[in-house]
Amino acid sequence: xxxxxxxxxxxxxxxxxxxxxxxxxxxxxxxxxxxxxxxxxxxxxxxxxxxxxxxxxxxxxxxxxxxxxxxxxxxxxxxxxxxxxxxxxxxxxxxxxxxxxxxxxxxxxxxxxxxxxxxxxxxxxxxxxxxxxxxxxxxxxxxxxxxxxxxxxxxxxxxxxxxxxxxxxxxxxxxxxxxxxxxxxxxxxxxxxxxxxxxxxxxxxxxxxxxxxxxxxxxxxxxxxxxxxxxxxxxxxxxxxxxxxxxxxxxxxxxxxxxxxxxxxxxxxxxxxxxxxxxxxxxxxxxxxxxxxxxxxxxxxxxxxxxxxxxxxxxxxxxxxxxxxxxxxxxxxxxxxxxxxxxxxxxxxxxxxxxxxxx
Numbered sequence: 001x002x003x004x005x006x007x008x009x010x011x012x013x014x015x016x017x018x019x020x021x022x023x024x025x026x027x028x029x030x031x032x033x034x035x036x037x038x039x040x041x042x043x044x045x046x047x048x049x050x051x052x053x054x055x056x057x058x059x060x061x062x063x064x065x066x067x068x069x070x071x072x073x074x075x076x077x078x079x080x081x082x083x084x085x086x087x088x089x090x091x092x093x094x095x096x097x098x099x100x101x102x103x104x105x106x107x108x109x110x111x112x113x114x115x116x117x118x119x120x121x122x123x124x125x126x127x128x129x130x131x132x133x134x135x136x137x138x139x140x141x142x143x144x145x146x147x148x149x150x151x152x153x154x155x156x157x158x159x160x161x162x163x164x165x166x167x168x169x170x171x172x173x174x175x176x177x178x179x180x181x182x183x184x185x186x187x188x189x190x191x192x193x194x195x196x197x198x199x200x201x202x203x204x205x206x207x208x209x210x211x212x213x214x215x216x217x218x219x220x221x222x223x224x225x226x227x228x229x230x231x232x233x234x235x236x237x238x239x240x241x242x243x244x245x246x247x248x249x250x251x252x253x254x255x256x257x258x259x260x261x262x263x264x265x266x267x268x269x270x271x272x273x274x275x276x277x278x279x280x281x282x283x284x285x286x287x288x289x290x291x292x293x294x295x296x297x298x299x300x301x302x303x304x305x306x307x308x309x310x311x312x313x314x315x316x317x318x319x320x321x322x323x324x325x326x327x328x329x330x331x332x333x334x335x336x337x338x339x340x341x342x343x344x345x346x347x348x349x350x351x352x353x354x355x356x357x358x359x
Contacts (some may be wrong), residue, residue, distance in 0.1 A: 023088050025091060053246045058121060
């Protein structure tokens, strides 16, 4: 028999008051301002970037698509106690969260769920492919466009075009040709953390995980093009990944509140030990019937979740031996609701095809 002093639940199995008071993210889906109660970071993760920039834009339609248009009608599935503890550990320790699991288990959705509940604004999304480089995530400098604008301005002056008509040169200076990427924007100094989704890191080439190490550890990066002109132009205005204008000082970006970084992986490759030790690891298992039903209610409403209950059961049975994704189930329930009853099973089988079979 377990020791009641070691059991956070009451005698009836319910959670005792105060058992989870340390949790900032609760997984309930109801927005709150709990992020402001987050304690100061540990000394080795305390950053001092500044001056502070404007907060993140409001959550956009991307999160609505991820979390479901009917999420206000369906109680969000609460993560398991272990999942909640791991997510909150990443928040407290200011460490990236490495989320692994099979396709369709909700890895990417987790970033949107945290941003929605903690009111952290629009999620910055950085999808990874085999050609992705660290520089693309930090910023983009369009040197070719700047050179072309300079040449056009010089040609106009040489041709004697009046000054009031001819372009004077690159409008706005070098900052007009610089734009921060999703990672670069996440590292801007903000009062509360941004949410950054680095999606499918296992699809990157062999160098990217190692290239990320220093940036994620130090919480800063430099823009050489701005560092070179810092003596004569200390402050330069550039655009963020959100399309907002911010001021970069001395060519350096350093965070204040370390972003909540979610790195997802389908397990197609292993990552180097130095990256793993800098991350908090969360393995998402396959959802059960209750979680799948909640997902269906959040996206399609109560009625379709009820009439599609048999498809949920069949999906779960097949997923024991086949690789399937949750969006296949959503597609099947939505389409079969509008189709003729006689074609329902055939359409469902057509849409829910195993993903681990070569084609």
